[in-house]
Amino acid sequence: MDQNLPMFLKIIIDFADFKLGTVSFVTAFVIAMLLMPLLIKLVNYFKLYDVPDLRKEHTQPVPTMGGVAICTAMAVACAIWFPFSKDLFTISFFFSIAVLFALGILDDLHNISAQNKLVIQLAVASLIAFTDVRIHSLNGLFGIYELPVVAQYTFTIITIAGVTNAFNLIDGIDGLAGGIGFMSLLLLGIFLTLSHDKNSALIAFTLAGGVLGFLYYNFNPARIFMGDTGSLVLGFVISVLCIKLLQLSSLSGSILPHGPVLVLAIVIVPVFDTLRVFSLRIWNGKSPFAPDKTHIHHLLTNNGWSHSFTSKLICTMHGCLLALAYFLKNLSQEAGLAILLLCMLLIVFIFKRIKLPQRSKVFQLQSFPNEA
DSSP: OOSSSSHHHSSOGGGGGGHHHHHHHHHHHHHHHHHHHHHHHHHHHHHHHOOOTTTTTOSOOOOTTHHHHHHHHHHHHHHHOOOOOHHHHHHHHHHHHHHHHHHHHHHHHHHHOHHHHHHHHHHHHHHTTTTTTOOOOEEEEEEGOOOOOHHHHHHHHHHHHHHHHHHHHHSSSTHHHHHHHHHHHHHHHHHHHHOOHHHHHHHHHHHHHHHHHHHHHHSSSSSSOOHHHHHHHHHHHHHHHHHHHHHHHSSSTOOOHHHHHHHHHHHHHHHHHHHHHHHHHHHHSOOTTTTOOHHHHHHHHHTTHHHHHHHHHHHHHHHHHHHHHHTTSSOHHHHHHHHHHHHHHHHHHHHOOOOOOOHHHHHHHHHHGGGE
């Protein structure tokens, strides 16, 4: 093979490897599309609405618990196509999903406190860490390779709980969490397949199919919200699969020698935004969990931009960051990390300052002289 070709052209893709992932994706998508109208009717019948508050952008109650259809679609598709085994990780992983699914339903119905949700997130994160799915190495980032065992558990638990919570918090406007999650899951599915972990890839593709079926009903104007039922499971699955990909990237011959940078790009929008918002709240003497409208999507909607435009812009930005992270592989990991963080800082700076253009008074007088 020509050594002058770009790296992405040197990756040999056997599309047969994606056959099962594609079938599971389509299965979950079809199931979600069929379930969503039934779920909307059921939620409306029982009046299970997401009621506006200080944190939320919508002004009218909207049906919630769309995550029920997402998770059901994922569960059915996995039951059909996933090669279940009795290994500790598989049991712990799907048990954790069930716990978070139940937690999400309870929260959507009764508004569980953020602190209590965090405790459960830390518990399931600890369970996964004990199955040896941990951040064992930083692949040379900052000169760090193998981590001490205590650091492995600490970083893993914080990462899983943090990413799970971040996806939960960024689910603030129509299509945002689902759009970011969908793109992240597709990328994870592709690179996990190329790294020969087809079982983990199958999970990514299956959940992506369920999320896509949900997004059809969630883009503005939303007919149903994901709710914590969906966002908690979405963030948890992405965080665990990111750690699996990070482990594979540390192996010799990996197609991802810059694994930490790519993994960071997959979660950087919700994680960076959560850290930024928490820091601002603490700086202002508030609880980090206090509701407000300072998240990245609020920066745009507060300046007059619509939910639809805001969601599409941030999702497009997320896609660009994923592509950028891959093409940063020829730089040092430290440089790649710095560029991603600088991009996020620049995005926040711009979002705070771009306001919806208003028609000038002269234009209004020319167009509507009788109203002057």
